[in-house]
Amino acid sequence: MTDNTDKDLIILKQGVDSLYTAVERITKRVPVQPYIAPRSLTGDQIMGGEISKFSSTGIKDESTKLVLLVNDKGLHTDKLNVKTLLGDTQVSGNLFVAGNITATKMHVDELTADVRLERSTPLEFTGDEKGVYGKGLLWKHTDNTKSFVFRANPDRLWSSESLDLAPTASYMIGNSAVLRETELGGSVRTSNLVKVGTLQNLKTSGDLQIDEFIYYESASQRLGFGTESPNGSFSIASLDAEMVIDVNHISRIGNYTTSDLEIITDDTARIKIGATGNITLGTTTDTKVTVTGKLGLNVKNPDCDIVTAGPVKFQGKKQEVSNEIPTSGVYKVGDLVWNDTPRPTGYVGWVCVREGTPGEWKAFGQISA
16 A cells, blocks of 8 residues: 555656646747737727727827826816817816907806907996896905995995095086085085084084084083083083083072082182082181171071071080070080070079080079069
8 A cells, every 4th residue: 555655646746747847838938929800809808008009980099198088087188179169068167268259148257357348338237136236346456356346225336445536526416516626515414524624614503512522402502511411501521420500590500410519729629518418618727708798597587697597506615595494405514595585583594514415504694673
């Protein structure tokens, strides 16, 4: 059995050597060009590779480099030389024409030209679903766009730039000049001027406002400084107070608001009227206040130099009038009560000899019988 196995291995080795030798001879052969009979190839038998000097009944290839590319995105070429394009043609990118364009009718969304444009008819802008708004003339530059277009609300011609007229020209409405280089037209009656030069012989009629600070109401004939609703014939107001001078059947001057009123000299308050009506005369102990005539306190018609309707106090001592000593109230030593009903053998009044509520009182000044 061993002998037979050795013989089989020898035969197998000889077969492998023969196969190797045959493969080596085949790889060293010079390839023989296959013979293809004329007009025997079809399109199904050709895939890939390069065909030079290709021609057919309708196609002739004379190019020496890649000129035409066809893929799923379409047909690509740098130059196209045709005499006629049949059917609808759409250009998605830019179209550059070095020669002339002759067209029966042309529709464009935007036309840019740097040539002379001559017309024998008016320039028309046709509206779309949005009307004719936004249509007009545009001058585009790298940084911005100048425009003269039609706008809505209200309908009007709108320019992004200044309009410059000749010095002798004017703006006209209804064949009447409304604005010239140096004057407004005579038909101009209403204006919202913000800044003017020197005015001469100025005369106004109706309400007047100056710098949002001075207001004149023509209907009420009132002038307000700092308020457009003055509460007097003349009013000066701030955020917190309003001073008025009012001339009507009664002339009034003072604060319309609940704030203190001061009359000053040398930037010092000499007379002060508080918001609640308290009045202060003078500023220091050296201030001299002189009252010429009769002075009445809570009295309408004083018949003496000083007339009061209630108690008075001199240098801290209170004096009042009654028909008896006080039974209530706080009193200090030296306070006096003058007898309101003096009688013979009675007393002129009473004096407080010990302070308290009402304190201790003694009669003084016995009247003779």
